[in-house]
Amino acid sequence: MKQFYFSKFDDRKPYKSIPENKYRTLLFQFTGILTIALGLSYIHWRWAHSLNPDALWFAIPLVVAETLSFLSTILIVINFWSYKDAQKTTPVHYLSEIEDLQERADRPVKIDVFIATYNEDVELVRLSIIDAKKMKYPYPDVPIKVYVLDDGRRDGRDPNKQNMKEVAQEEGVGYLIREHNEGYKAGNLRNGLMHTDGDLFVILDADTRPLPDFLINTSGYFRNKKMAWVQTPQWFYDTTEPETLSSVIKSKFKLKNRFITKPLDVVLGKIEVNEDVFGNDPRLFYDVILRKRNNYNAAFCCGAGSFHRREAVMTLALKDFAEGIKRKHKLLASQRQGGVVDIKSKRTLLLDQKIIPFKFHASEDIYTSIMLHADRENQWESLQHPDIECKMLSTQDLDSWIKQHQRYAEGSLDIAFKDNPIFKKGLTFWQKVCYFNTIWSYFAPLWILIFLLSPIIFFFTLQLPVQAYSFDFFKYFLPFQIMNTITITLGCWGIATKRGDQYYISSFWFMLLSLISVIRGKKVQFNVTPKDRANAKNTQHIMPHMILIGLSLLGITYNLILLSLGHHPTPSGFAANAFWTIFNIIDLSIMIRAANWKSED
Amino acid sequence: MKKYTFLVKPVFFIFNLLFATWLVLKIEKLSPSDFGRYKSMFEHTEARPDKVPQYDKYYLKTLVEDYRSGKLDSAMFDLQLEKFIDASVNKATAEKKK
Incomplete structure (x- = not known):
């Protein structure tokens, strides 16, 4: 079997989810309310009493930034308010357990597993297929079928491409392709759904390897007949391991003399650095942010590692289908004399309209979640399952990291500008607040930029x-x-x-570019995240970070000179801003480290 | 007793809101000369005028306020005022010499 860079991490064990604790939750709610009260008092004082009238051009943007950031704090307190995990139950066996049969004959449920791929190494996909086949289920009469949905059309027709079809056949799983890439991943999933008939289906990416108990631990949730999908945490099992600071210094400066290396080990040997250098660990997102949204029935689907009820997405698709035809028919009728549409045109209309279970969008997962949550007629529910049921690969170089995160940002912002969930009929108030929170977080570069520039402006x-x-x-x-x-x-x-805090600040530049791109109406690209390592330097990405750090250091030096000469007008201002800028430098430096990071192998 | 447990959470949140409001109002009233001036930061009942610097305007303001509210009697107020004036004169002389 082919060896990959992550083969050595195969034995890594997933983390355990945070156990719910009602006293901690109460304490959080207590301090959360205090934070909001103290924050309101601070923001009121800032607007009413603190603005420097001689520098309003500087004071007002900063206070606006602080106010916008405070809104994020309120949204975080709301999001984190409480856990609401669903009761875990035994796996489902018969269709009647998950659906109202309405005079249909009962039978064991059918489960499909889709592995969506485009251009990934076929041997990498083989690992996912092998693990998908290893998934256990207690009822032998429940058919579990694995399908590779190959949007790269690697069925042997192109000798320059690897043969995905051959691998699927070797592993004895289904292989489905289409002749175009319309709708990207959503289109690929649609194709899979059109050719299969599972009552429930799992979505896996090419690199997503399910653990054996995935289906056993999650299918029981579908006994709740309103449950549309269950998202499991995405666990990146290949994040970089910590190194001691002394070993990093020794290898960087090629130190071998033991009179130098020994003291280094003694002094710095216990300080660990470079753990998860790309800030990929999504635990905070899955174990806290998304899991706590169960409280508002607002946990959204994130694609890989999700388990779906076919009925939910198909009902939504059919509803859209009918509405689409109605809309087009109305338009056609308004263009025709007397408002009559002939049979031929009606037929064309029907044939042109497509059934689309997952929205054709760069963020098809979150968009489809919004649409399902907004379906008041069916009142679909969603769930973030707390435990890890699959493992996958993280981005291994800064360029891929940026592309992946810009796609998330642009996708969410595009939804905000074109079909904002705040104005979506059918969503509950709290669901709107939660979706607004997600979208709001992508506006953060606006205030982060002001926070990064403020001390520099003061210094000069x-x-x-x-x-x-x-x-x-x-x-x-x-x-x-x-x-x-x-x-x-x-x-x-x-x-x-x-690490998450550092990336929140230091990713400001890329998120700002995404925001600008969406505001300018640029089409959101669907970039497939590379699954291999590229050890290239990414200096071009970190120029803004280097400029900001350089200006901060220059500013501190200039102010220190003024202080030593006794010409500094506000030494207390210098102290406060120097303290502030040091935090900024620490946060920004992670991106520089990530850009220069090279794997040992 | 069990039938009243549903009240625990609302009572907790009402207390939480009241405490938050009280804290905000108390913080608003804090001034630098309050540090060490009273036995408690939040309960300005027992004044300790000897524990704070004698020469800033906040001190003078709070001295008058304490006298007005009856926390200091006229003898103590007189004594503290004298100390304040002495300290201010001394400070001004020292600054002139500089």
Whole structure:
């Protein structure tokens, strides 16, 4: 079997989900309300009493940024409010357990497993097929069929491409292709659904390897006849391992002299760096953000590792189909004399209209989730399952990371601009709040940019955005910040958030480019995330980060000179801004580390 | 007793909101000269005028406020005012010498 860079991680064990604790939840709610109250008081004071009238051009953007960021804090408290995990039950056996039969004969349920692929190494897909075939189920009469949905049409017709069909045949699984790539992954899934008949189906990406108990642990949720889909956490089992700081320094400077290396080991040997250097670990997202949305029935589908009820997506597709025909018929009738549409045109209309179970969109998963949640007639429910049931690969170089995250951002923003869930009929108030939260997070570069620039502006203009860093400033700011930190710590209990925080700040530039691209109306591209390692340097991506760090250091030096000469007008302002900029530099530096990171093998 | 357990959460949140409001209002009233001036940061009942610097305007303001509200009697107020004036004069002289 082919060896991949991740083969050595095969034995890694998945993390356990955070157990629910009602006392911790109550404490979180208590501190959450205090954070919002203190935040409101701080923001009120900032607008009413703190603006520097001599530098409003600087003071107002900063206070606007702080207000927008505070809105995020409120949304986080709402999102993190409480867990609501569903009761785990035994796997389903008969169709009658998951559907109302309405005079149909009962039979064992049928389950399909779709592995969507485009251009990935066929041996990588083979690993996913093997693991999919290993999935256990307690009832032998329940048919579980695995299908490879190959959008790369690698069926042997092109000698320059690997033969995916051959691999599927060798493994004894189904192989489905289509002659075009319309709708990208959503179109590929549609093709799979049109050629299969499973009552439930699992979506896996080419690199998604299900664990043996996937179906056993998740199919029982569908006893709830409103359950449209169950999303399981995506666990990236190939994230970079921590290294000691001393070993990094030794290899970087090729140090071998033991009189140098020994003291280095003693002093820095316990400090670990480079763990998950690309900030890929999605635990915070799946175990906290999405899982806590179960509370509002607003956990959305993320594609790979999700388990669906065919009836839900097909009902939605048929509804769209009917509405589409109605709309086109109305349009056609308005163009015809007397409003009469002839049979031929009606037939063309019917043939042209497609049944689309997953929306044809770069973010087909979240878009379809919004549509299903908004279906008041059927009142579909969704669930974020807490435990890991599959493993997959993360991006292994900065370029791929950026492309992947820009696709997420552009997809979500595109939905916000074209079919905003806030105005979507059928969604509940809290579902709207949760979807708004997701979209709002992609506007963060607007205020992050101001937070990054503010200390630099101070260093070179010596103008303060506040009247003074006085007692009043700290009496409002510190309680809010301290309480905010306590609240976030309680909300994310048991999960390291350092790397996530760093990437939240340092990805500002790429997210800003995505925002601009969507505002300019550029079509959202569906980029397939590369599944292999590219050890190329990505210096071009980190120029904004290097410029900001350079300006910060230059600014600090300039201010230190002024201070030493006794010419600095506001030493307290310098102290506050220097402190602030050091945090900015630490956050920005992770992107530089990621750009220069090279795997050892 | 069990039939009243449904009240626990609403009561908890009402207390939570009241506490948050109280905290915000108390923080708003804090001023620098309050540090060490009273036995408790939040309960300004027992004044400790000796524990704070004697020469800033916040101190003077709160001294008058405490006298007005009856926390200081006239003898103590007189004494503290004298100390304040002395400290201010000393500070001004020191600054002039500089």
